[in-house]
Amino acid sequence: MSDVEEKPKVIAYPAAAVSACLLSELTLLAEAEAHMQGVTLPTPPATLVTMKIRLDSLTVVDLTCALEPILGYEPKDIVRTGGYDSIQAGLDHMLPRIEAAWRKRHPVAA
Numbered sequence: 001m002s003d004v005e006e007k008p009k010v011i012a013y014p015a016a017a018v019s020a021c022l023l024s025e026l027t028l029l030a031e032a033e034a035h036m037q038g039v040t041l042p043t044p045p046a047t048l049v050t051m052k053i054r055l056d057s058l059t060v061v062d063l064t065c066a067l068e069p070i071l072g073y074e075p076k077d078i079v080r081t082g083g084y085d086s087i088q089a090g091l092d093h094m095l096p097r098i099e100a101a102w103r104k105r106h107p108v109a110a
Contacts, residue, residue: 013102017070019095025063026087029055049087057083060090067098075101 030053034041042051060079068074078097084090 010108011106013099013106014070015099018067018098019091021066021070022064022091022094022098023049023087025066026055026060026090029059029063030087049091051087052085053087055084055087055090057081060084060094064094071098071102073105 027048030048030051031041033039033053033055034051037053039053042048057079060083064078065074075098078094078101080093084093
């Protein structure tokens with residue numbers, strides 16, 4: 001037996017993967033919404049992130065399941081009631097909440 005106490009393994013928050021996944025899912029949703037509303041998508045496509053387009057909260061909640069393979073769980077209670085007016089608004093609101101939920105599940109040992 002060893003007298004050395006093993007520290008719990010600290011798992012780094014996968015910020016880049018979470019951000020990329022959420023951006024991809026919100027972009028697909030915005031593109032679908034634009035198509036249904038008959039709205040022409042901006043050129044270049046990068047401007048789609050700030051384009052004003054309604055993203056319904058129930059639909060956004062559904063797409064958060066795509067984060068489960070990255071996080072190991074589906075984040076809950078991260079979507080604003082009423083949804084978002086752009087992809088950027090969704091990212092700005094949800095990313096800090098996803099990270100906060102991660103930190104609760106994976107606290108850093110002192």
